[in-house]
Amino acid sequence: MVRGGVREDRCRPGVREAGDGGGDGQHDAGSGPKENGAPASEPQGGGQHGGGGRERGSAPGGPRRRRRVLRWSATVLAVLILGTAGAGYLYYEHLNGNIKKDDLNLGDKEIAGPTPNAAGQTPLNILLIGSDARDTKENQKLGGAKETFGGTPLADVQMLLHLSADRTNMSVISMPRDTLLQIPKCTDPDDGEVYPASAGPVMTNQSLGRGGPGCTVAAWQELTGIRIDHFMMVDFAGVVSMADAIGGVPVCVDANIYSKDSQGHGSGLKLKEGTTYVKGEQALQWLRTRYGFEDGSDIARAKAQHQYMNSMVRELRENATITNPNKLRNLAEEATDALTVDDGLGTVKKLYDLSTQLRGVEPERITMTTMPYTYVGARVIPKEGDAEQLFRLVRDDIALDGKDEKKPATEETSSDPAAPEDEIGVLVQNGTRTSTLGPVGGRASTVRGLLVEKGFTRTTADQTTAAAEDETVVRYPSAELEGDAQAVARALGIPLGQVEKSTDVSGVTLVVGADWREGTAYQAKKEDDTTPESADALNGADKKACMKVDPNFTW
Structure with missing residues (x-):
C-alpha cells in the first residue's frame, strides 16, 4: 500500500489553468468513475484561475461582514451563503422549497447522546453522503454507465463530520465505499418496506439502497457507537453545480496525470504536474478519481477528497470570492437544489445556523482522516484496535489534532445506593x-x-x-x-x-x-488519546499536500 504521496511537497510554484485538463468522453461500466474529461467551459479572463469565475476579491474597503460569512468549515459548502442570499420572504420560501428532505435514521436502535460539557454544550455529528445515482439525464451524463440508469443508488462517498462541543475543532472520518460491514435492519419511510439486516458483511455503499440515507446513518451508528445528528447528501450534478458556483479550488499532483487506461477505466481527469485550480466537471473528476492516484484504490481517492476539501476551505477564507449578488443568488439556488437533508436541517435558516457554528473553526483545527482498515481480498474491514480507537476519540469529543487541553479524568458515582x-x-x-x-x-x-x-x-x-x-x-x-x-x-x-x-x-x-482474555485481575488499559497513524490524518492548514501519481497514468 502506497501511503506517502499525500504529504510530499512536489507542487511547483506555477498555477495551471483548469482548461489544461481533458478527456475523450468514454465511460466506465457500473458505478466506476466518469470518463468525460472535458473541463467546464467558461470564458478565460485576467485575474482568474481555472477558466473563470474566480474573482480575486471585492471592492477595496468592502464590508467585513461579507468576509466573515465566508469563514466556515470544509465540507458543507452548500451552506456558506444561505444567510445572505434571500432577497425577501418569497425568495426565502423558494429556496426552502428547493431543499429535499428524508428521514434521519431508518434503523431500530437508539444511541444515547453525549454528556454535555461544563458549559452545557454537546458535539455535533453530521454524515456527509455522496450518491452515485443515475436518476436524471444530467447525472447519467456525468456518471456514465448507461446500463445503470435508474438503478439502485450507492453511497459511494461517506464522511462523518464531527464538530466539537466547544466549537473549536472539527474532525472528519472517511469510510471507504468497499468497507465490509453488517448493515442493520432498515424500514423505508415511504412505502413501509422492511429491509432485514444483511445476512453477512456487505459493502457499506449498499446501505443507501435500503430505504434511503437514513439506512446509511443507521449502519454508521451501529458500527461506531457515535450518535449522528444530521445527514447531508449530494449527487453528481450537485457537486458540479456547486463547484462551478464557488469557483476554482487548487489541487496538486506530483506528476502529469491522465486518469484513463486502454480499457476505458478512469475518471478522465487530465492535469499537469503541480497545482491546478479545478471547478465544475473537473472538480467532480478529481473527487471521483481512483485510476492514477497512488495504488488506484478507494483509499487513495479519499486522500484526494480530503485535499480538495481542505483547499476549498482555505480559498473561501483567504479570498472573498463571492461578493457579487448574482453569484450569491446562483450559489444559493445551486446549493439548496443539490441537497437532500434530514428534517433537522430542512430550511435555509437551519442550514445557515449550522454554517454559523462551522465557520468559526480555523483550518489549523480541522483534521481529515480515513477509517483505519485491513484488506480482506479486494475489500477492507475496520482495522482491529485502531478503528475503534478513532471512533472512541470522536465519541468522547477528543480533538484528532492532539491540541485539546488535557483534563484529569473524573468518574461520577451514582446517587443510587448499591444493595448488599x-x-x-x-x-x-x-x-x-x-x-x-x-x-x-x-x-x-x-x-x-x-x-x-x-x-x-x-x-x-x-x-x-x-x-x-x-x-x-x-x-x-x-x-x-x-x-x-x-x-x-x-x-x-x-x-x-x-x-x-x-x-x-x-x-x-x-x-x-x-x-x-486471561488472568484473574482486570488490568484497565491506559487510554491512548492520540490519533492512530493508520488514520492517515491530514491537517486543514497543510498546503503541501500533493497526490502521488501512478507512473502508468502519466503523460
Whole structure:
C-alpha cells in the first residue's frame, strides 16, 4: 500500500489553468468513475484561475461582514451563503422549497447522546453522503454507465463530520465505499418496506439502497457507537453545480496525470504536474478519481477528497470570492437544489445556523482522516484496535489534532445506593471473541467465580457466547440498578467509565471483553488519546499536500 504521496511537497510554484485538463468522453461500466474529461467551459479572463469565475476579491474597503460569512468549515459548502442570499420572504420560501428532505435514521436502535460539557454544550455529528445515482439525464451524463440508469443508488462517498462541543475543532472520518460491514435492519419511510439486516458483511455503499440515507446513518451508528445528528447528501450534478458556483479550488499532483487506461477505466481527469485550480466537471473528476492516484484504490481517492476539501476551505477564507449578488443568488439556488437533508436541517435558516457554528473553526483545527482498515481480498474491514480507537476519540469529543487541553479524568458515582453484595443478581457473559481469535472457553464461569468470592453469590454465568466486545463492560437496564452495576465494577477493578445503561439487558450484566482474555485481575488499559497513524490524518492548514501519481497514468 502506497501511503506517502499525500504529504510530499512536489507542487511547483506555477498555477495551471483548469482548461489544461481533458478527456475523450468514454465511460466506465457500473458505478466506476466518469470518463468525460472535458473541463467546464467558461470564458478565460485576467485575474482568474481555472477558466473563470474566480474573482480575486471585492471592492477595496468592502464590508467585513461579507468576509466573515465566508469563514466556515470544509465540507458543507452548500451552506456558506444561505444567510445572505434571500432577497425577501418569497425568495426565502423558494429556496426552502428547493431543499429535499428524508428521514434521519431508518434503523431500530437508539444511541444515547453525549454528556454535555461544563458549559452545557454537546458535539455535533453530521454524515456527509455522496450518491452515485443515475436518476436524471444530467447525472447519467456525468456518471456514465448507461446500463445503470435508474438503478439502485450507492453511497459511494461517506464522511462523518464531527464538530466539537466547544466549537473549536472539527474532525472528519472517511469510510471507504468497499468497507465490509453488517448493515442493520432498515424500514423505508415511504412505502413501509422492511429491509432485514444483511445476512453477512456487505459493502457499506449498499446501505443507501435500503430505504434511503437514513439506512446509511443507521449502519454508521451501529458500527461506531457515535450518535449522528444530521445527514447531508449530494449527487453528481450537485457537486458540479456547486463547484462551478464557488469557483476554482487548487489541487496538486506530483506528476502529469491522465486518469484513463486502454480499457476505458478512469475518471478522465487530465492535469499537469503541480497545482491546478479545478471547478465544475473537473472538480467532480478529481473527487471521483481512483485510476492514477497512488495504488488506484478507494483509499487513495479519499486522500484526494480530503485535499480538495481542505483547499476549498482555505480559498473561501483567504479570498472573498463571492461578493457579487448574482453569484450569491446562483450559489444559493445551486446549493439548496443539490441537497437532500434530514428534517433537522430542512430550511435555509437551519442550514445557515449550522454554517454559523462551522465557520468559526480555523483550518489549523480541522483534521481529515480515513477509517483505519485491513484488506480482506479486494475489500477492507475496520482495522482491529485502531478503528475503534478513532471512533472512541470522536465519541468522547477528543480533538484528532492532539491540541485539546488535557483534563484529569473524573468518574461520577451514582446517587443510587448499591444493595448488599449477596442481594445483587449478576449475569456474566463471554464476549472475548475478536476478528482474528475465537472466544476463550469457560471465561464467563471463571469471572463468575471471582465475583462469588467477593460476596456476589447471586452471580450466574451465561454458557452461550455473547457478541464480541473490545472492552469489558458492565451494563444495567434502569436507574435503580446503576449503583449495583457500579458496585460490581469496583469489586473487579473495572473503571466506572465502562459501566453503561442499556436497554439490551434485563439486569446487571457483566460482559467479559477481549481486553480480559486471561488472568484473574482486570488490568484497565491506559487510554491512548492520540490519533492512530493508520488514520492517515491530514491537517486543514497543510498546503503541501500533493497526490502521488501512478507512473502508468502519466503523460
